Structure formats: C-alpha cells, structure tokens
Amino acid sequence: xxxxxxxxxxxxxxxxxxxxxxxxxxxxxxxxxxxxxxxxxxxxxxxxxxxxxxxxxxxxxxxxxxxxxxxxxxxxxxxxxxxxxxxxxxxxxxxxxxxxxxxxxxxxxxxxxxxxxxxxxxxxxxxxxxxxxxxxxxxxxxxxxxxxxxxxxxxxxxxxxxxxxxxxxxxxxxxxxxxxxxxxxxxxxxxxxxxxxxxxxxxxxxxxxxxxxxxxxxxxxxxxxxxxxxxxxxxxxxxxxxxxxxxxxxxxxxxxxxxxxxxxxxxxxxxxxxxxxxxxxxxxxxxxxxxxxxxxxxxxxxxxxxxxxxxxxxxxxxxxxxxxxxxxxxxxxxxxxxxxxxxxxxxxxxxxxxxxxxxxxxxxxxxxxxxxxxxxxxxxxxxxxxxxxxxxxxxxxxxxxxxxxxxxxxxxxxxxxxxxxxxxxxxxxxxxxxxxxxxxxxxxxxxxxxxxxxxxxxxxxxxxxxxxxxxxxxxxxxxxxxxxxxxxxxxxxxxxxxxxxxxxxxxxxxxxxxxxxxxxxxxxxxxxxxxxxxxxxxxxxxxxxxxxxxxxxxxxxxxxxxxxxxxxxxxxxxxxxxxxxxxxxxxxxxxxxxxxxxxxxxxxxxxxxxxxxxxxxxxxxxxxxxxxxxxxxxxxxxxxxxxx
Amino acid sequence: xxxxxxxxxxxxxxxxxxxxxxxxxxxxxxxxxxxxxxxxxxxxxxxxxxxxxxxxxxxxxxxxxxxxxxxxxxxxxxxxxxxxxxxxxxxxxxxxxxxxxxxxxxxxxxxxxxxxxxxxxxxxxxxxxxxxxxxxxxxxxxxxxxxxxxxxxxxxxxxxxxxxxxxxxxxxxxxxxxxxxxxxxxxxxxxxxxxxxxxxxxxxxxxxxxxxxxxxxxxxxxxxxxxxxxxxxxxxxxxxxxxxxxxxxxxxxxxxxxxxxxxxxxxxxxxxxxxxxxxxxxxxxxxxxxxxxxxxxxxxxxxxxxxxxxxxxxxxxxxxxx
Numbered sequence: 001x002x003x004x005x006x007x008x009x010x011x012x013x014x015x016x017x018x019x020x021x022x023x024x025x026x027x028x029x030x031x032x033x034x035x036x037x038x039x040x041x042x043x044x045x046x047x048x049x050x051x052x053x054x055x056x057x058x059x060x061x062x063x064x065x066x067x068x069x070x071x072x073x074x075x076x077x078x079x080x081x082x083x084x085x086x087x088x089x090x091x092x093x094x095x096x097x098x099x100x101x102x103x104x105x106x107x108x109x110x111x112x113x114x115x116x117x118x119x120x121x122x123x124x125x126x127x128x129x130x131x132x133x134x135x136x137x138x139x140x141x142x143x144x145x146x147x148x149x150x151x152x153x154x155x156x157x158x159x160x161x162x163x164x165x166x167x168x169x170x171x172x173x174x175x176x177x178x179x180x181x182x183x184x185x186x187x188x189x190x191x192x193x194x195x196x197x198x199x200x201x202x203x204x205x206x207x208x209x210x211x212x213x214x215x216x217x218x219x220x221x222x223x224x225x226x227x228x229x230x231x232x233x234x235x236x237x238x239x240x241x242x243x244x245x246x247x248x249x250x251x252x253x254x255x256x257x258x259x260x261x262x263x264x265x266x267x268x269x270x271x272x273x274x275x276x277x278x279x280x281x282x283x284x285x286x287x288x289x290x291x292x293x294x295x296x297x298x299x300x301x302x303x304x305x306x307x308x309x310x311x312x313x314x315x316x317x318x319x320x321x322x323x324x325x326x327x328x329x330x331x332x333x334x335x336x337x338x339x340x341x342x343x344x345x346x347x348x349x350x351x352x353x354x355x356x357x358x359x360x361x362x363x364x365x366x367x368x369x370x371x372x373x374x375x376x377x378x379x380x381x382x383x384x385x386x387x388x389x390x391x392x393x394x395x396x397x398x399x400x401x402x403x404x405x406x407x408x409x410x411x412x413x414x415x416x417x418x419x420x421x422x423x424x425x426x427x428x429x430x431x432x433x434x435x436x437x438x439x440x441x442x443x444x445x446x447x448x449x450x451x452x453x454x455x456x457x458x459x460x461x462x463x464x465x466x467x468x469x470x471x472x473x474x475x476x477x478x479x480x481x482x483x484x485x486x487x488x489x490x491x492x493x494x495x496x497x498x499x500x501x502x503x504x505x506x507x508x509x510x511x512x513x514x515x516x517x518x519x520x521x522x523x524x525x526x527x528x529x530x531x532x533x534x535x536x537x538x539x540x541x542x543x544x545x546x547x548x549x550x551x552x553x554x555x556x557x558x559x560x561x562x563x564x565x566x567x568x569x570x571x572x573x574x575x576x577x578x579x580x581x582x583x584x585x586x587x588x589x590x591x592x593x594x595x596x597x598x599x600x601x602x603x604x605x606x607x608x609x610x611x612x613x614x615x616x617x618x619x620x621x622x623x624x625x626x627x628x629x630x631x632x633x634x635x636x637x638x639x640x641x642x643x644x
Numbered sequence: 645x646x647x648x649x650x651x652x653x654x655x656x657x658x659x660x661x662x663x664x665x666x667x668x669x670x671x672x673x674x675x676x677x678x679x680x681x682x683x684x685x686x687x688x689x690x691x692x693x694x695x696x697x698x699x700x701x702x703x704x705x706x707x708x709x710x711x712x713x714x715x716x717x718x719x720x721x722x723x724x725x726x727x728x729x730x731x732x733x734x735x736x737x738x739x740x741x742x743x744x745x746x747x748x749x750x751x752x753x754x755x756x757x758x759x760x761x762x763x764x765x766x767x768x769x770x771x772x773x774x775x776x777x778x779x780x781x782x783x784x785x786x787x788x789x790x791x792x793x794x795x796x797x798x799x800x801x802x803x804x805x806x807x808x809x810x811x812x813x814x815x816x817x818x819x820x821x822x823x824x825x826x827x828x829x830x831x832x833x834x835x836x837x838x839x840x841x842x843x844x845x846x847x848x849x850x851x852x853x854x855x856x857x858x859x860x861x862x863x864x865x866x867x868x869x870x871x872x873x874x875x876x877x878x879x880x881x882x883x884x885x886x887x888x889x890x891x892x893x894x895x896x897x898x899x900x901x902x903x904x905x906x907x908x909x910x911x912x913x914x915x916x917x918x919x920x921x922x923x924x925x926x927x928x929x930x931x932x933x934x935x936x937x938x939x940x941x942x943x944x945x946x947x948x949x950x951x952x953x954x955x956x957x958x959x960x961x962x963x964x965x966x
Contacts, residue, residue: 146807153775153800153813161807224810224831238904242830246908258832 009332016328017321024317035306040280043302046265047282047295051265054210054218055284055293058203062159062288068093068100069194070197071156073180076105080182083192087121087132090540093196094123094130101165101173101199104135106142107192108152111182118142124197148193151179155190159289162200162228164237171238172200172228174289202227207293213301215274221332223290225261232275248272257283260292273297338367342374354382355643399427402437402465409438409468412475417610419445425518425642426453427572429609430635431617433580439631440467441578442475442510448484451519456482457530458511458553459578459636470507474499474554479514488513488526492553493563496528508555512576519642521568526561528553531579534598538571540605542598570641573609580632584620592623609636669702673721676801677853679709679811682913683822684727685890686921690879692893699871707901718743724861725872729852730933731941737959738951742859746963747873748933749880750853752920755785757841758809758825759816765839768846771795777802777814779895785843785850786818788944792846797960806831816841823918826909850941851920854933862961873963877931884918887911933960 028616072089075081081089086105093103102124112119118136125131135142142148151158157178165173175197181189203220207229210218220228225240235244241257250272258265263285273279274296283294300307341359348356359370410432417429430443440460447453456478460467474495481494491513499509512533514525525545529552532544547564550558568574577597584592600619604612613634622631676684687705690696697701706723708714715733718726719741728736730748737743757776759765765774768789775798778786783799790797802808806824809817810831819825821842829835843849855873862869883890891910898905922930935956938952942953953959 144801144803146803146805149801149803150808150811150813153808154811158811161805224807238906239832240832243906243908244830248832254832258834261832 007332008336009329012332013325013328017325020324021321028313028317032306032310036303039302043280043297044282046298047267047280048284050210050212051218051282051284051293051295054206055286057206058286058291058293058351059288061202062176062286065097065099065196065198066157066178066288068097069103069176069178069196072103072105072194073178075564076180076191077182080177087123090121090123091130091132094125097196099198099202100196101171102195103198104146104195104197105192106135106195108190109143111189111191120192147175147177147195151177151193152190157177159223159291161222161224161226162237165197172204173197174200200228200426210295212295212297213304215298215301216279216296218293218295220286221257221260221292221294223261225257228291241287246278256283259283260285260294261290263290263292269299272570290504334363335367342371345374347377348418349378349381354378354385360369386637394460397541399437405465405468406434406437408471409434412472413443414445420447420453420584423447423453423518426516427609427638427640428455428635429613430633431613432631432633433621433628434631435580435628438465438468439463440471441580441631441633442471443576443633443635444475444478444508445635446479446482448482448486448515451517452515452520453556454482454488454513454515455576455637456511456513457533457576457578457633458509458528459530459580459631459633460509461507461552463631466505466507470499470509470554474509474511478511482513482515487563488515489561492526492528492550493559496553496559496561497557500557503554506555508552511553514574516568516637516639518639521570521572521642522565523568523574524563524565525565526550528561531577531582532594533577534575534601535568536573536575536601536605538569539600542601544594544598568639570639572639574637574639576635576637578631578633580628580630581616581620581634584624584632585629586623587625592620609638612636667817669697670871671698671702672696672725672868672872673704673723674725674872675706675712675714675717675727676708677714677727677729679903680707680894680901681823681852681903682891682894682910682917683792685883685894685914685917686876686880688879688893689883689890690875693876693879693882695878695882696872699875701868701871701875703872712743715741718856718858721858721861724857725818725869726856727853728856729782729850730854730937731850731945732781733854733856734938734942734945734953734959735951737954738945740912743856744859744958745933745960746857746862746869747855747876747931748851748937748960749855749876750851750920750929751930751934751937752918752923753843753844753848753850754820754822754852754916755782755850756819756821757786757789757816758819758828759839759841760812760833761837761839763812763815764788765815767839768793768841769795770839771797771816774798774815775800775813777808777817779818782818784944784948785848787827787948788848789841789843789846792848808832822913822920826912826916830909837858848940848944849937850944851933866961866963866966869961870963870966873931877964880917880921883914884922887914890914896924926962929964931964932962935960 044615056265072093075089090103090105094100102122104120104122106120109117120135120142121132122135123130123132147160157176160175160177162172162174164170175195178194180189180191180194207218207220219230222228225242226237227235227239227241229637230236240253241260245251245253245257253270253273256268256270262282265284267280267282269278270280270281273281278299280299280302281294283292285292338359338361345356345358358371358375361368400477413432418427428445432439432441432443440463442458443456445453445455447642455629458471458474460470477495477498478491481491492511511528512530513524514523516523527550529550532546534542534544536542550561569598580592582592582597600616604615616634617632621628648708676687684794691703691705706712706717714726715728715736717723733743736817762772772795776786777800792913800814806817806819806828808814810828819828825931828838844883857869891907894910895905895907938960945953
C-alpha cells in the first residue's frame with residue numbers, strides 16, 4: 001500500500017490552487033452579482049418603458065371610448081329628451097366611434113317617462129350595419145346587471161369586468177357605464193346608465209404582440225385579477241392570478257397579484273410565474289379601468305448570456321486551474337526531485353557507500369547550490385576518510401612494530417626467579433612496567449663466577465623507542481663488560497666510554513651496578529647517577545644507601561666512577577628501583593616520594609620478595625590511576641647467608 | 645387499507661340489497677339544481693363508479709343550469725328526482741306541488757354573509773345601517789338574521805357576480821361557502837380580511853340541497869328511491885375519500901357540458917361540501933332530514949310569508965334507514 005505523503009509538491013499545489021480558487025471565486029462572485037444587477041436594472045428599465053408605453057396606448061383608447069358615454073350623460077343631464085333624440089344620440093355615438101361595438105342608454109324604472117318600467121335602447125354593430133334592440137324584460141332585468149347596478153351603487157362611471165358577449169360573436173368585451181342624474185323635485189336623482197361596449201380584440205392583439213426574448217410575454221389582469229390576455233389560452237377569462245397562485249401553492253404570486261389589482265406598479269422576482277419557472281415581472285396599472293398590465297421576462301433567458309458566459313468562465317477556470325496545478329507540481333518536482341535524490345544519496349553515504357553518485361543538477365538555483373555543496377562534501381569526506389584510513393593503518397603498523405619491540409625488549413630481560421637455583425642463599429625478584437609500549441628502564445643480573453653475582457638497574461634518559469634502543473645497547477654493554485674480576489667502577493667506566501662514543505643524541509643512562517659476593521655477603525657497587533637503593537636489614541631497619549651518587553653514564557667520555565661497598569647479613573634485603581617509583585604522580589601531581597616508599601616497604605616487611613614487588617607495583621598503578629608517566633622498574637634481592 | 649376494502653364491501657352489499665330476479669334496471673332521471681360542478685360530485689361519482697347500477701338503477705343525470713330549473717323539470721315530470729333547497733321545496737309544497745323529500749343531502753346551510761373587515765364589520769351587529777347585497781331568491785335566512793338582531797339594513801339586489809361587493813358597492817353580500825366565497829378569495833381578498841357570518845352559527849341553519857320526488861312517483865316505487873339515496877350517499881363517501889378522482893369526474897362532466905372548468909375551484913367546492921354533508925364526519929344520520937331542521941325552516945317560512953307547511957311525516961320519506 002502506498003502511503004499518501006503530503007510532499008512539497010502537494011502542499012504547493014494545494015496552497016496555490018486554493019488561493020487562486022478563492023481569489024477567482026471572489027472576483028467571479030462580485031462580477032456575477034454586478035452583471036446580474038446590471039442586467040436586471042436594464043431589464044427593469046426596458047420593462048418599465050415597455051409597460052408604461054403600452055399602458056399609455058391602452059389608456060388612450062379607453063379614454064376615447066369613455067368620452068362618448070360621458071358626453072351623452074352630460075347631454076341627458078341638461079334636460080329631458082324625446083325618444084327620437086334619444087335614439088339618434090345612441091345611434092350616432094356608435095356610428096361616429098368605430099372603436100365602439102355598441103351603446104345603450106338604460107333608464108332606471110320609470111325614469112324616462114314615468115310609465116315605462118324598462119326603457120333602454122341599445123344600438124350595436126351587426127354584420128356591418130347598426131341594429132337596435134330594446135333591452136329589458138322579465139328574463140333580462142337590466143337593473144340586475146353589473147353594468148347597471150355597479151355604477152348606480154357607486155355613483156360613478158365604471159368599466160365592467162371583461163366578459164364574453166354571445167350576441168357580439170362571442171367576442172371579449174368590456175363595458176364602460178356612466179350613471180346619469182336628473183333633478184327630480186329639486187333633488188339630484190339617479191336616472192339611468194349610459195353604456196359603451198367595446199370589443200377588446202385590439203387589446204388582446206396589442207398585448208399579445210409584446211414578445212420578450214423567446215418565451216417572455218405580457219399579460220393583462222382585470223380588476224378582479226382575471227387574466228384578460230395571456231399566452232395560455234386556458235387562463236383567459238377563466239382563471240385569476242390568485243387561482244394560479246393557489247394551484248402553484250405560491251404565496252408570493254398571490255401577493256404580487258394583490259399589488260397588481262390594487263393599482264400599484266412594481267418590478268419583482270417571481271419564482272414560479274413563468275409556468276413554474278422563475279421570471280422577472282414588471283407591472284403597472286391601467287388606471288382608468290382598474291386593470292393591470294404586466295410584462296414577464298423569463299429569468300433563464302434573460303440570464304442566458306451571462307449563464308453561458310459563466311459556464312465558459314468556469315470551464316476556462318477549471319482548465320486554467322488544471323494547468324496551474326500541473327505547472328506547480330512539475331516545478332515543485334524539479335525542486336523536490338533532486339532533494340529526494342540527495343536525501344537518498346545522503347542515506348547511502350551515511351551507510352558508508354562513499355562512492356554513491358550524487359544526482360546531477362544543472363540548475364543554478366538554491367537546489368543546484370545545495371546539490372553541488374553535497375557533492376563537494378562527499379568528495380572531501382571521501383578523501384578525509386581515505387587519509388584517516390591511511391593514518392590508521394600506519395599507526396596500527398607502528399603499534400604492531402612497537403609490540404614486537406616490546407616483546408623483544410622484555411625478552412632480553414631475565415625473567416626466571418629465583419634466577420639461579422644452583423646458587424642458594426639468594427632470592428631475587430624484579431619487575432619492569434613500561435609507561436609506553438617500549439621503555440628505557442633496564443635491569444639485569446647474572447653470575448660472574450660461582451661466588452660473584454652481579455646485578456644492575458638503569459634508567460635511560462627519555463622514553464619510547466630511542467630509550468629502548470639505548471637501553472638494549474646499555475644492557476648488552478653491561479653484560480659484555482662485567483667480566484670476571486672486573487670491579488664495578490671499571491664496568492661503569494667502560495660502559496660509559498662505549499656509550500659516550502658517537503652519542504650524538506646526548507642520551508645517557510643512570511645505572512647502579514653491584515657485585516654480591518655470595519660467600520661473604522659483601523656488595524661492591526658503583527652508582528652512575530641512579531636513585532639510591534634501600535638496604536633493608538633483617539631486624540627491620542632500613543636506609544637509603546647514601547653518598548653513592550656519581551655522574552650519569554654515557555654523557556661524557558672518560559669520567560671515572562667510584563666504588564662503594566656494604567655487607568649484607570643473612571636475611572638482609574637490598575631494594576633497587578628507578579625514578580618511575582618515587583616520581584609516580586597522582587591526579588594532583590603529588591609525587592609518591594622516597595619517604596612513602598620507605599613507609600610502604602616497612603609495611604611489606606617479611607613478605608616474600610615477589611609478593612613485596614607485586615604489591616608495590618599494584619599500589620603504584622593505583623596511585624597514578626593508570627596514568628603511568630614513567631617506566632617503573634624494581635628489583636628486590638634477599639641475601640640468605642653464605643653458600644653452604 | 646380500509647379504503648381498498650370498502651369498495652368490494654359495497655359491491656357485496658349492493659348485490660344483497662339489489663332487488664333480486666330483476667333483470668332490467670329501473671330507469672331514473674335526475675336533475676341537479678345547477679350546471680355540473682362539485683356541488684353534485686356525489687351523484688356523478690355514484691354514476692361513474694357504478695353505485696347506481698349496482699343497486700339496479702339506470703340513472704340519467706340531466707345537465708342542469710339556469711335554463712333548466714330543477715323544480716320546473718320535476719314538476720313537469722321531465723325528471724324523476726331533483727335537488728331543491730329545503731325552503732324552496734316547502735314553498736312548492738305549500739303552493740300545491742305534491743313533492744316529498746327523500747333525503748336531505750346538505751346538513752348545514754352553505755349560504756353565508758361575507759363582509760370586508762376594512763368596512764368596519766366584525767360582528768353581526770356591525771351590519772346595522774350598512775348596504776347588503778342579497779340574492780332575491782335566498783333572502784329568508786338573512787332577513788331572519790336581521791330581524792333577530794334588530795338590524796336596519798339597506799338591502800340591494802345581488803347580481804350573479806360579487807363584483808359590486810368587490811368594488812365596495814355593498815358592505816356585505818350573500819355568498820355560498822363553496823362557490824362565491826372562493827371567487828372572492830380568488831379575486832385577491834385574503835380570508836383574514838373578511839368577516840364571515842354562517843347562518844348555522846346564529847340558529848338559522850336552513851339546510852339546502854335535498855333530494856325530492858313527486859309523491860306519486862315515490863309511492864310507485866319507494867325501493868328505487870331508497871336505492872338512489874343509498875347509492876348517492878355511497879357516491880359522496882367515495883368522493884370525499886378520493887377527492888382528486890372525484891374532481892376529475894366533475895371536470896369531465898363540466899367539459900362535456902362546455903362549462904369553463906377550474907380545477908382549483910372544484911377542489912375547493914368539494915372540500916366545502918364535505919363539511920356541509922358530513923358536518924360531524926360520516927354521521928349515522930347523514931342524508932336524513934332532521935325534524936328540528938324541518939320545523940325551523942317551516943316556522944320561519946310561516947313567519948316570513950305565511951307559508952303553511954305539510955307535516956314532517958308527509959313531507960319526509962326516510963330512504964336512508966328504511
């Protein structure tokens with residue numbers, strides 16, 4: 001399973017696309033709102049002009065029709081007229097006004113002559129000529145008709161609700177009724193109604209001619225909200241806008257309808273008006289008849305261009321966004337690719353594969369610089385490690401050579417204790433611990449003859465390999481020089497002379513050379529600048545062998561050494577050591593000292609010689625906490641009495 | 645589930661009740677009070693769904709209308725059964741037409757007065773001194789109401805429209821709840837803007853549509869009359885349970901009669917008919933003329949115009965329970 005890692009490329013793509021989308025949406029939203037508002041504003045303006053223009057034309061025609069019965073009412077109110085005058089008045093009104101379908105003067109009961117219950121001549125156009133009928137009979141009591149009763153009750157002229165007139169070829173008609181009054185017994189009394197019937201065909205034609213875009217239209221509502229014109233034939237004269245609102249369950253449409261029939265003008269959104277689809281509606285009243293004209297702009301069509309543009313912008317934006325993402329991801333990859341390569345390479349290098357090839361980059365940017373820095377680091381690391389390896393190898397070689405030298409050096413020192421089992425009366429033990437692999441201390445002992453046992457301890461100046469070589473030479477010289485019957489000072493003289501020759505490095509050695517006569521216990525010695533040995537008597541007293549100094553050996557040719565002597569009784573011990581013992585230092589650079597040495601020797605009194613030295617050595621190692629600064633050499637000799 | 649069970653049950657009942665061994669169905673003609681509309685949905689549904697046929701009747705519903713007054717057709721024998729208003733029927737009987745009520749379909753009066761709150765009318769007392777447009781034929785209840793509350797009202801005749809009322813030519817007008825009231829609502833007036841006066845709320849419940857036959861015709865075959873009544877009630881019950889279907893049936897009838905049909909108006913009308921026919925739900929006494937209702941209308945007619953009414957027993961022939 002691939003774990004989805006949110007790398008730099010992903011983050012960059014997310015941040016860039018997110019920001020761009022946000023900015024785009026803000027701009028687009030603003031632009032859309034603005035454009036929409038602009039379109040709506042223009043639409044409202046257009047709608048207003050269109051509606052008001054149409055309303056003005058309708059009003060003009062209605063007013064010209066209204067004029068006719070109003071003039072007649074004026075004439076009738078001026079005084080009584082004869083039947084002939086009455087008929088002529090009606091007839092000529094219809095004749096002179098082509099927009100009139102018919103006209104009647106309907107008197108209230110007995111209002112014309114006091115005898116006629118019904119009196120209502122009606123002229124109307126009938127197949128090109130004018131016909132006259134007298135309205136009113138038991139089946140048609142015109143007093144009970146809206147066109148008569150409403151103006152009568154309201155006391156003012158009224159347009160009727162539009163209606164289909166069966167007599168007039170089932171045409172849509174509307175009647176304008178003007179009440180007229182006469183003075184009866186000094187009282188202004190309602191006398192009847194003058195009507196002007198008008199076909200509304202022109203109105204329907206006029207309103208139907210209004211086409212807005214593809215599906216927009218205009219419609220006219222009567223005072224009751226009935227559709228007088230509408231593209232949906234079914235609604236005309238059969239439905240009110242309130243019925244449609246009820247059917248659509250659209251309360252807002254009902255409110256619009258109420259505003260319309262109450263004579264208001266307005267520009268509104270209606271979500272369902274356009275056969276269930278949203279539309280913008282501008283409406284304005286036809287004041288004289290109480291009707292309301294509305295024009296409907298189908299929202300979808302109105303916004304078609306902007307919707308189209310929106311889609312285009314959206315598609316382009318989506319494509320742009322895709323390109324942006326690709327570019328960002330590509331660019332990010334060009335950064336993260338080498339980085340990932342470098343990370344892999346670094347891991348390889350860390351694992352030890354110094355020859356791993358760094359990914360190449362030719363770019364001059366920060367990544368390129370980093371990459372080249374990595375390469376340089378790899379090269380220098382490689383050469384450094386190579387040098388280190390070389391140095392380590394050399395060191396190891398030297399160390400191994402030194403180890404060999406150490407073994408050789410140790411091997412030239414006698415290591416068998418007690419040294420001469422055939423020489424009873426003598427016990428001896430010696431230890432040598434170099435501070436480094438090889439050291440400059442030396443000790444040796446050997447029998448000169450059956451009675452004489454000689455021993456030597458020395459300390460070459462300096463340390464390490466030169467000292468060790470010098471020590472080997474010195475030891476060999478002592479062995480070669482200490483021939484039978486050679487006094488100790490002569491041995492030192494000879495060794496001194498040999499070492500001094502060609503000693504360009506001016507190395508020297510301190511040495512204490514002694515010969516013990518096993519028979520007598522007499523020790524003859526010569527001290528070449530070495531530390532003073534300690535004589536440990538059997539009774540426990542001990543002392544440094546004072547006044548036995550002398551020059552160091554090998555520093556100057558020809559100098560003479562002195563001889564000293566002392567006698568050991570049976571059980572006495574003779575302790576020799578190098579300055580590595582007394583000058584051993586603890587952490588605070590405090591020397592072990594001669595006093596401490598004597599004290600410790602005292603404490604170890606009576607222990608076997610080997611035990612004494614081992615314990616002392618252990619003590620010294622502990623004293624210096626393992627940080628041994630100089631070679632340590634100790635030799636303890638016990639005289640056990642003359643040879644039997 | 646109930647509604648699906650009911651229909652087969654009716655069929656079974658109808659089968660049981662149908663006069664046995666009669667091959668030829670009995671022919672009956674029926675004239676409604678007015679042209680086809682949801683006011684008569686129960687009859688059209690009963691015919692359409694075969695409830696009459698199931699009871700052995702072959703019913704012909706005549707198309708009514710202003711040119712075909714139901715009482716005239718009944719009187720002249722052009723129709724066997726007619727719907728008439730109770731008050732009108734009592735008057736006819738008093739005038740010597742021997743008709744009998746075989747069912748009182750409407751239990752409540754649909755007639756009402758409506759006024760605009762904007763004209764300051766909120767209670768019945770507010771009608772005092774106001775102009776009220778009343779249908780000339782249906783003035784019995786309003787006049788009784790005015791008398792009861794001692795109101796001086798300027799009464800003007802009401803035309804077939806409510807335009808005078810809408811244009812404030814009258815402060816109040818008489819309307820039928822199932823018809824003109826909806827016309828007013830559909831002319832943009834909100835119910836909240838109107839004050840309504842239902843006569844049954846003022847002790848003047850004159851239930852309207854009832855089924856009438858000439859007595860001699862009824863006596864010839866009371867069983868057929870009973871079958872017609874029962875099937876009609878079934879028709880109404882079905883119509884109220886399947887309102888959309890019932891409205892569809894009515895609309896078809898209206899289109900056949902070339903009458904402008906408005907679905908919403910017919911829906912409204914059917915809705916209102918339910919409250920008038922089954923005011924307390926499908927009550928046990930649905931379709932019956934209650935003697936209290938009869939007495940109330942009769943006594944009011946006597947007071948108003950000296951109309952002498954027949955006895956309840958001779959006027960009403962119970963076809964629901966018998």
